[in-house]
Amino acid sequence: MLLGVPRETHPGENRVPITPESAKKLVRLGAELQVEAGMGAGAGFEDAEYTEAGATVVTDRDKLFAEADVLLRLRKPTVEEIGGMKEGCIHISYLDPFNEHELVNAFRERKISAISMEMIPRTTRSQKMDALSSQANLAGYVMVIQAAAHLPRIFPMMMTPAGTLKPAKVFIIGAGVAGLQAIATAKRLGARVTAFDTRPVVAEQVRSLGGTFLEIDLGETGETAGGYAKELTPEQIEKQREAQKAVIAESDVVITTAQVFGRKPPVIVTRDMVEGMQPGSVVVDMAAETGGNVEGSVPNEVVEINGVTVIGKGNLPNHVCRDASVMYSNNLFNLVDDVWNEEEGKLLIDLEHDILSGCVITHGGEVVNETIKNLLAGGE
Numbered sequence: 176m177l178l179g180v181p182r183e184t185h186p187g188e189n190r191v192p193i194t195p196e197s198a199k200k201l202v203r204l205g206a207e208l209q210v211e212a213g214m215g216a217g218a219g220f221e222d223a224e225y226t227e228a229g230a231t232v233v234t235d236r237d238k239l240f241a242e243a244d245v246l247l248r249l250r251k252p253t254v255e256e257i258g259g260m261k262e263g264c265i266h267i268s269y270l271d272p273f274n275e276h277e278l279v280n281a282f283r284e285r286k287i288s289a290i291s292m293e294m295i296p297r298t299t300r301s302q303k304m305d306a307l308s309s310q311a312n313l314a315g316y317v318m319v320i321q322a323a324a325h326l327p328r329i330f331p332m333m334m335t336p337a338g339t340l341k342p343a344k345v346f347i348i349g350a351g352v353a354g355l356q357a358i359a360t361a362k363r364l365g366a367r368v369t370a371f372d373t374r375p376v377v378a379e380q381v382r383s384l385g386g387t388f389l390e391i392d393l394g395e396t397g398e399t400a401g402g403y404a405k406e407l408t409p410e411q412i413e414k415q416r417e418a419q420k421a422v423i424a425e426s427d428v429v430i431t432t433a434q435v436f437g438r439k440p441p442v443i444v445t446r447d448m449v450e451g452m453q454p455g456s457v458v459v460d461m462a463a464e465t466g467g468n469v470e471g472s473v474p475n476e477v478v479e480i481n482g483v484t485v486i487g488k489g490n491l492p493n494h495v496c497r498d499a500s501v502m503y504s505n506n507l508f509n510l511v512d513d514v515w516n517e518e519e520g521k522l523l524i525d526l527e528h529d530i531l532s533g534c535v536i537t538h539g540g541e542v543v544n545e546t547i548k549n550l551l552a553g554g555e
Contacts, residue, residue: 177206241260245522314432321486349431371389440465
């Protein structure tokens with residue numbers, strides 16, 4: 176079975192889908208592996224490393240798309256790329272199927288089995304394949320480093336003959352994977368950390384990392400079966416905003432990580448809250464690319480509002496592309512390994528498989544994911 180790994184072409188993307196170490200493991204499975212020349216360059220991996228791992232480095236991108244039985248990628252393809260793929264092949268990458276309806280239909284028409292890495296179920300067994308969580312971990316770290324780089328003061332308390340410097344106050348909104356890593360990183364840097372999440376169940380996790388959990392009674396909230404925060408009502412969002420206002424005003428750094436899977440994120444920090452912070456303070460909006468948690472944040476830009484720096488940089492794991500590539504590559508290999516049939520020497524799509532049942536979007540000319548199927552039907 177021919178596994179193909181094309182070079183990522185999205186502007187500014189330095190992460191790569193497969194590292195030489197994972198390439199070696201794929202070859203050991205019995206796969207024929209071809210990688211496009213320069214595929215690993217963004218993360219510092221040379222073609223020779225893939226050759227040593229047992230892969231074949233190729234230069235004809237169109238031919239790779241046309242002949243590969245399985246395409247292993249990071250970013251979603253274009254409709255044009257789908258048209259050049261082998262009919263009935265398997266394509267694995269991030270897909271954003273909730274919003275990319277045209278891509279889903281293109282996959283269906285080409286009878287391609289499209290697997291969405293975002294849709295890997297959040298179960299104990301699938302943790303090693305969960306790319307969303309692995310990349311969110313890195314995003315949480317990067318947000319704190321960005322904030323520290325822009326803040327005109329240090330994070331830790333420092334006692335010196337010249338005087339004592341108080342620790343920076345950091346407020347983190349959203350204690351999912353990214354938020355928890357942000358809490359841990361800010362604490363390691365010596366900051367005083369307060370955090371809030373709509374799911375009271377995570378309060379103990381926040382405290383275990385040394386943070387203070389802000390208690391806000393929003394009534395019934397909870398989380399989905401997949402572990403994501405449920406969408407709040409407009410009344411609950413307003414109540415959250417009011418309760419956070421005083422904490423935000425006193426904070427040196429505010430980091431927002433609130434996202435609702437498959438939907439536009441809520442605006443939980445209004446412009447007047449930003450303007451109420453001390454000049455020199457920093458706000459980092461993790462959700463800026465998808466709509467934003469912070470009113471006034473600009474996707475992929477750093478702006479200033481009333482003396483407050485607002486960071487809306489997207490693709491945060493790309494800032495640590497080497498480690499992000501290693502983690503994503505491990506996730507991708509673990510998925511392939513889990514569904515690889517050793518006797519037949521190929522990757523088999525079994526829609527009854529406990530992991531594939533959630534992340535296969537199209538197969539055999541049909542949209543097989545019920546959530547996406549219903550979404551498409553409702554949009555027509």
